[in-house]
Amino acid sequence: MSVEMSKPVPRPGILDIAAYVPGKEHAPGVARVYKLSSNETPLGASPRAIEAFREAAGHLERYPDGQAIELREAIAAVHGLNPANIMCGNGSDELLGLLCHVYLSPGDEGIITEHGFLVYKIQIMGAGATPIVVKETDHTVDVDAILSAVTDRTKIVFIANPGNPTGTYIPVSEVRRLQAGLPKHVVLVLDAAYAEYVRRNDYESGIEVVSSNANVVMTRTFSKVYGLAALRVGWMYAPAEIIDALNRVRGPFNMNAPAIAAGAAAIRDQAFVQEATSFNQMWIEKVTGAFETIGLKVTPSVTNFVLIHFPDVDGKRAADADDFLTSRGYILRAVRSYGFPNSLRMSIGPEEANRGVIEALGEFMGRPA
Structure with a gap:
């Protein structure tokens, strides 16, 4: 041998x-x-989040809630969403990986932008698919460049809005134009990790676009403005069919109990x-x-x-x-x-x-x- x-x-x-x-x-x-x-x-982190973490840490012998119900309901209450359309994960990185795992196969393509978050490329390749990198314009996502790169092999498109490391954004009108130009079977992922910081009237994190389309998801994180980077808390808002597909392959207890408690307390402390x-x-x-x-x-x-x-x-x-x-x-x-x-x-x-x-x-x- x-x-x-x-x-x-x-x-x-x-x-x-x-x-x-x-x-x-x-x-x-x-x-x-x-x-x-x-x-x-x-x-x-919010003092309330720290207090909730400490209280939850007193029961480490218990398994966490596999559905993260408390956290999903807290997120839903703040953003006016249906908890059934929310999925929580061990950082938004986990959710990005699950999306690639579920919707990509060898031979498929995933589109990313030239200055986009490096994890997109890693997850696309990890699923056996091919990353297609498109140019940005003035360090900003170029919708026309993305649409021009779509082929019959395209299955997923990632954009960070706002972008990292650029700090730029595209207005919601451009996000809608991008969605409208994509084939209906292509998943559009809006990574809105920095949405809480944006103060622009023409910006929208993705909630409205997800709510009116069957092929769009939005990911968010508690690692930035909420100060819970050490706990790895992320969430996704998506159509019910996508939530169902990801729930079939995610780990049964993918979030720890102190993270769930701290996340719920953090988002309530607006x-x-x-x-x-x-x-x-x-x-x-x-x-x-x-x-x-x-x-x-x-x-x-x-x-x-x-x-x-x-x-x-x-x-x-x-x-x-x-x-x-x-x-x-x-x-x-x-x-x-x-x-x-x-x-x-x-x-x-x-x-x-x-x-x-x-x-x-x-x-x-x-x-x-």
Whole structure:
């Protein structure tokens, strides 16, 4: 027997997948580190969510509710939805993976955009299908480019709205145009992880589009504005037929009990959400203005992060800035893998971190802010 056949071998295509690499967390030799690389909220979780988590942690011997009824009902109450059309998961990543597992087969195609979330490509390839990458326009999803890429092999389309790492969005009119132009058997996935931060009258997270169509789903997360990234809590709003299909293959207890309890308490505390989004809006405007003042380009963002573009000049490129900032304890996200080799993404952090990055980049550019 050959060496190759004497051990388990993954099915074709698995080893072609580039594993997801999170943003770095450490700055060796620096006493105080500010992690601004993962779009986590600087305000943390709602005190009510923390209290609910602690209470649930007193009963760890019990299996969780396999239907996550408390969380689904809390989400439904806040958003005015039917709990039967809501599915919760171990982060929205799990739900994205289930969608690919259920609706893609080898030979199928899934469409993603050039600067879209890397997990889409991973999940499409993991299902044995082929990712088709389409261009964006001005760092924004291009509906016409997506529609032009559709073939008889297309089964799913992913768009992040708002986008990550760009922070841009398309209005609901464009989302509707995209849905109308797709074949009815193609699943349109609207990843609205940053929806709570958007303050634009022409934006809609996807709830309205899902409610009026049989082939659209919306995914959301508790990892951003709700501050529950450590617990991995995500949810999806979808037609009943899609919910039913995914429920047939998901794990029987895919969410832990403390996460269910904390998520339900977090979404009920909308006053805390308002505090977090107001803080974010103030600092998005401040850091954008400050970076532009010192000669940096910033993609206009409706989220809790900004994409900063650096000069193509020796000593002033993104990699140089990354080293400079890391040495001072500020960790931003390099986004070369997203198609931005000379840019960094900065999450809005606590006030002292935001001011520190502004000051440090001013020094780096030789133009104090």
